Amino acid sequence: MRNMIEAVVLVACEAGKYVSVASDIRKVKGVKESFPVFGRWDVVAKMEAKDLSSLSDVVLKVNGMRTVKATETLIGVVVK
Numbered sequence: 001m002r003n004m005i006e007a008v009v010l011v012a013c014e015a016g017k018y019v020s021v022a023s024d025i026r027k028v029k030g031v032k033e034s035f036p037v038f039g040r041w042d043v044v045a046k047m048e049a050k051d052l053s054s055l056s057d058v059v060l061k062v063n064g065m066r067t068v069k070a071t072e073t074l075i076g077v078v079v080k
Contacts, residue, residue, distance in 0.1 A: 004048050005051060005052060005076075006046070006075075006076050007047045007075045007076070008073075008074045010041040010043075010072040010073075011041060011043040011068055011070075012042055012071070013043060014067045014069060018042040021067055022045075026045075029058070030055070030057075031062075032046045034046070052075075
């Protein structure tokens with residue numbers, strides 16, 4: 001068995017950019033899935049990493065995107 005850190009990152013982006021942001025996020029290594037949603041957040045991204053440091057690197061890449069305004073990361077540990 002191996003422990004992995006799984007996370008869901010909620011993303012707020014510039015108005016009208018949710019489709020392109022979801023597509024750009026999908027291209028980041030470590031992102032398993034990304035899709036636009038309706039509501040308080042514009043995009044949801046599912047991520048997986050070997051540890052918190054690696055996860056932080058992925059989240060910082062997403063948060064640093066030009067059209068991303070804010071993120072919130074929800075972290076869980078999954079035993080596989």
